[in-house]
Amino acid sequence: MKRDKVVELFRRLRELDPHPTTELDYKTPFELLIAVILSAQATDVGVNKATKHLFPVARTPQAILDLGEERLKKYIATIGLYNAKAKNILATCRILVEQHGGKVPKSREALEALPGVGRKTANVVLNTAFGEPTIAVDTHIFRVANRTGLAPGETVRAVEDRLMKVVPEEFRKDAHHWLILHGRYVCKARKPLCPVCAIRDLCAYRHKTVAS
Secondary structure, eight states: OOHHHHHHHHHHHHHHOSSOOOSSOOSSHHHHHHHHHHHTTSOHHHHHHHHHHHTTTOOSHHHHHHHOHHHHHHHHTTSTTHHHHHHHHHHHHHHHHHHSTTSOOSSHHHHHTSTTOOHHHHHHHHHHTTOOOOOOOOHHHHHHHHHHSSSOOSSHHHHHHHHHHHSOHHHHHHHHHHHHHHHHHTSOSSSOOGGGOTTGGGOOOTTOOOOO
16 A cells, blocks of 8 residues: 555544544553453453453452452453463563562563563553554454555564554554554454445455445
């Protein structure tokens, strides 16, 4: 996609949603970190239902450690892979307490050293909690980037690297949220809503749907 089209694409997405943000409910960087760890292979809605009960009783690393594994599992049992996630969350909380004074670190290296935290989770935290211009590529963004021709790539990392090159600096901080929301609600996997898409004329997708 040529630069003028890229600029227009993000200009339109910004016009529709000037201040995009995550749909995960959180109040602190730590709550966001926990929510993102829980969101792997789970929906934001499902995570929010669990954290609505968890965070009021344990909103710090030490508080979650004090809960212990079995009590933590009861709060997150409705979420997929909750056994593994509980272990990772407790291990992460222990590192945060012992190595970071109970605070979420602001460096990628330190974040990715936490159990259950990969590059995508680190990017979300860096962007949403700390305002860094990172772009976390999930399945929605991977699909949108390839379908539209914005940043085609065969792997998640390839798409991320391409997006960091082609997205103009003025849009980079919010690009993650615009693209994920567009993929979630408009550029859907099975049947994209092309007739109502704000960037339809800029998109290279060959199999655009028509109004039914």
